[in-house]
Structure formats: C-alpha cells, structure tokens
Amino acid sequence: MQQVFKRPTSLKDVQTHFCSGCHHGTIHRLVAEAIDKYGVQERTIGVASVGCSVFLYGYFDIDVVEAPHGRASAVATGVKRAKPENFVFTYQGDGDLAAIGTAEIIHAANRGEDITVFFVNNTTYGMTGGQMAPTTLVGQKTSTSPYGRNKAKDGAPVRMAELLAQLEGVAFSARVAVNSPKNLIDAKKQIQKAFQYQVEGKGFSFIEVLSACPTNWGMNPLAANERVGTEMIDYFKLGVFKNL
C-alpha cells in the first residue's frame, strides 16, 4: 500500500493552537497543498495578520512577515512590489480584513496587486473572545451583541467576495466552505485556482473561506460545522464571483 494522503511539505509537523473543530487547520492545509502543488515554497512570502491566524509562521514552513491588525494587504503590497518574483499571500480573518483593514484590502484589490488573499470568515472575532464582527449574521449573539446583531443599528453582514469582485483590479474572487466533503473538494480547487492566478501573473486573487468557530459560537464542533452549512451558506453564498 502507498500513502495517498499525507501532510503537505510546506506545513510543519506541529500541533496547532486552534480549538477543536476550528476550520483554520483545514484551510491552512489546503493553502499548504497549493504551495506544494505549484512548487512555490522556496519563493513564497506569507503575510500574517492579527487574530487566530497570527501564528502563520509557526505552521507554514515559509518566510513570513507579520502585519499590524488589518494591514496585511498593504504589507503584502510592499513585499510584492519589492520582490515581484516571489509568491506573496496574506491570510486574514474577518475582523482584520473586513473591519479595521477595509481600506487596505479594497485599495490593494483595486490596484490589482499581484497577490493572493485568503480571507477566513467565521462571523466573529475569535482571538479576542467572540465579539461581533462585520460578518456576524443578523440576530447572531456575540459577546458585544448580546441581544443579537441588530440590522438597524449594526448594519447587515458584509459580503466581501461579492464586494471585491466589482473592482476592476480583481482577477479572481470566490467564496468556498470546508464544512462538507463536497464543499471542501471545491474549496481545494478554487484555492489552487487563486494560486494559479498569481503564478501566471494575472493579478489580484481573493478567496473567502467560511469557517466554524465552535468555541466562540458556544457550540460543539459538529453543531458549529452544521451551522456553516446552513445559516452561513444561506447568507454567504458559495461561488465564483469573478474569474477573468
């Protein structure tokens, strides 16, 4: 027998700090598989953001620059402009990318920076303990929306993949999920496609990945996973919104 599934080379063989049932681990692996598939490990520079994903350098065996909260796409812009021959990606959460880093992501996308952005949407601020995020669903209770997100006061959740797809500079924008085998296989395909865009120098590629946060949702891992497939996908539709 041959081993047909194993840890990607660019993913370090270490225990992660992620909670049980958190999808970050899965998304990390899919990104690492794409790094291996395209053979770019030796020339990849990752940009870590602030949040649960800050320890990117602890899990990926690649060079990493750590960005201030929300600024990953600006940092990646600086990296890529200085080193256009390198493969550059950011990995950001929803608070990081869709709240404090909104200006940075929109303008990096609009300039069509030749970078790849992985956006992990779990409808909450994970690292700080489950506060309301720009992607928190209407009615969802969090530690700072104890009565549920109120659309009239807090606005509706932001759909980043659709929003960015409208910008001229964006070559590829898609939303995927990793909650079921079917969605996961598609996520793998789209993540690899996002890589391909940069490898071929086609411009800015964006992948939003829906993720469970069992701990801050107050759910067990299976219930949280279920929520991704029902409530989240119902509002955050999966699909490819831009594919130049």
Next chain:
Amino acid sequence: MTKRLFVKGNEAVAMAAIEAGCRYYFGYPITPQSDIPEYLSRELPKLNGEFIQAESEIASINMLLGASATGVRAMTSSSSPGISLKQEGISYMAGSELPGVIVNISRSGPGLGGIDASQADYFQSVKGGGHGGYHIIVLAPASVQEMYDLTMLAFDLADIYRMPTMILADSVVGQMKEALIANKRPVRDLPAKDWAVRGKGGGEQRVVKSLYLGDGELEAHNWKLHAKYQALKEQEVRWEEYETAGAELLVTAFGSTARIAKTAIMMAREAGLKVGLLRPITLFPFPEKALLEQTKTCKKVLVMELNAGQMVEDVRLSVARDAEVSFYGRPPGAGSLPTPEELLEQIRKHL
C-alpha cells in the same frame, strides 16, 4: 568643480533618497511635504523603482514595512497629522527591527491645526510616538544641504541599527531653496541583511515579527532594543557648536529655529555679548554629554523652540543640576516665525 544646484529642501530629500539607493516610496499627499512624492513619482519609474500613492498614511507606512522586510531601501514621507497615523506602523517596525526612512515635514497642531512651520512634533518623534516604549533615530536638518546629507545618513543608520529613522524638519527647511552640492553616496560597510524575507530558497525560514509570547521572550527582546538605544547614544550623537568658546549663555535650538537663533547670536556677538549655540542634529540620540560638557564653563542655557516647550525637557534632563535652563518658545498660530531681533531680545534678557 562640484556643481551647485539650487533646489528646495523637500527636493533635496528626494534626490538624496535616490542617491542612497532607495527605489521604493509609499506616501499620501499632505502639505507641506508633497514635493517629495511629486519628485519621486516622476523619477522612480525611470529607475525601475516603485512609487505608490497609497490610500492612507496607515497603508503607506505598512507598505514601507513590507518592502523593508524584503531588505530593500524604502521610504515614506508625511507631515504631522499623517505621522500620527503612521505611528502604529512605526511601532511595529521598531518592534520588528526593520529599517526604513520616514520624513516628517511637520506642521502645526493639535488636530488639523495649520500648515505653518512648527516643532511641536518633537515629542511624537523622539519619545516613541506609538505604543510600547521604543525609540527611533531622529535627525533634524537645518538647511537644504543637511536635508540631503542627513537623508543619506538616515538610510545608513537605519540599516546599521535595523531601526526606523526619521527626518524631522518643517516647511521652513522643506520649502526654501538653497544651494546644494549633491554629494555621491559615501562608501560604507553595512551589515548584510541576513534577516530579510526572500522566500526560503532552500535556506532557513525567516520571520519578521514583533509578537513575542514565550516566557521571557518579550523582555529579552525589549532589552535588546534598549541596548541599541544605548549604543546610539555612544556612537551616533551629532550636533553643531557655534560661537560656544567663552559663552556665558548657551542657546540650544534645532532645525529652523536654530537658523534664526544663529542670526540672533551673530548680532549678539557683534554687540559684544558672550553667547553661543549648540544645535542638536540628532534629536534621538540626544546630545546629552555635549550639553553637559558646555556647562563646565557656561552656567546658563536658553532653549528656543517653535512650540510651547518640548526639547527643553531633554535639555533639563541633561544639565539641570549644572546649569540654569530657561525656555523661549512660540507655538504656531501667530502666522509668523520669531525674528532674529525677537530672539536677540530674549538673549539679552537671559544673559
């Protein structure tokens, strides 16, 4: 014979950056520094460099962070309110030990304030304007020639000490035209950037970061940064002395104010008054020992600033036990700079 140019201080900064090998600039328009991005937006593309007019000061300092992390020479520039926005990124760069040059052609505040010359950014420049307790190197040019020379020096110091380095000037120095000798970049032994990210390329993983969560890690990191600040105080302090021999009153001023003070001192010397000038060129590291040295013979120090009293605190810390320190300053708002006559009157008053 070396050619003399007639250029603005801001242009001299941009020219020096290019001569220093800087090919990456990230900025945002703000008066009175916009000549710098305008010049570089024209010149950098000719040199295969990159110029980005960013969406904000925050984005531009983070682009600088990213570019610097790859080991290239890069720069941003702004003016006071924009520097406030950059402080977040400056703190991260300081924590991540990244070089990079930040130019502050400061204006008056607080808030939107005004666009007239001001030295009210002394605190936010030399005291670690962002969070976390750090310093950056701060150079204070007082002429167009120094705008050029100190910008080139800033790139070297940033690389040697792996620290953000700031040029702190104002519109007097930035907007005026003076003769400039555009010297070639001095040859200097610089440390290899063996920390810069480049894609592993078969080597060890490199990480540029400021997060230290392991037990004792952050304390050790902070002591390491502190040791660099001490080394700067030993090795890189720069200042100018003018007519200090036999002075009974020592005027201390930096940048634009030092120029006016110099004229006042010339007038004072002509009138037979024993007064000299010590002009800090590095604001951090501050010329503490040079000031103390002066107080062996001169017991009165008069600090002049274009603010309500900032550098005077560092002067007092340096010499308070050995000399009487007084202050004359004007916060901006009057619409005019102090005249040499006005400063001469203060000199007479304090002698």
Next chain:
Amino acid sequence: MAMITIDEQRCKGCGLCTIACAQKLLVLSDKINNQGYTPARINATDRCTGCALCAEICPDVAIAVFR
C-alpha cells in the same frame, strides 16, 4: 485494499471525520489523549475504501490514508 492511521495525540476529537466517512466507520473513542480530547478511532477497518474524505476534512491533519 485501504487503511487509515489516526494520530491519536494530534486528534482534537472534533468528530468531523465521523460525518465525512460515507461508510460511517469512524467514531470518537472513550479514552482521553494527552491534549484532553477523546480521539477518533476506526471500526471495521476492512470496509475502509481509502477515499480520504476523513483526512481531507480533519482540521488537524491527524489522519494518514494508504491504498
């Protein structure tokens, strides 16, 4: 012929593999690993098809698949 191995110490007992397996061969065990979780284990190993969906969905890369 196929088989999987589960790294019991890496497994965080989230149970996602139990819903990914079309054959329903995976269950959480009663024992506690050194992280404090109850890791997954496989029943009726002879029925494993080696489809690798359990490994794909595992957030902790704790499953290796052989065919």
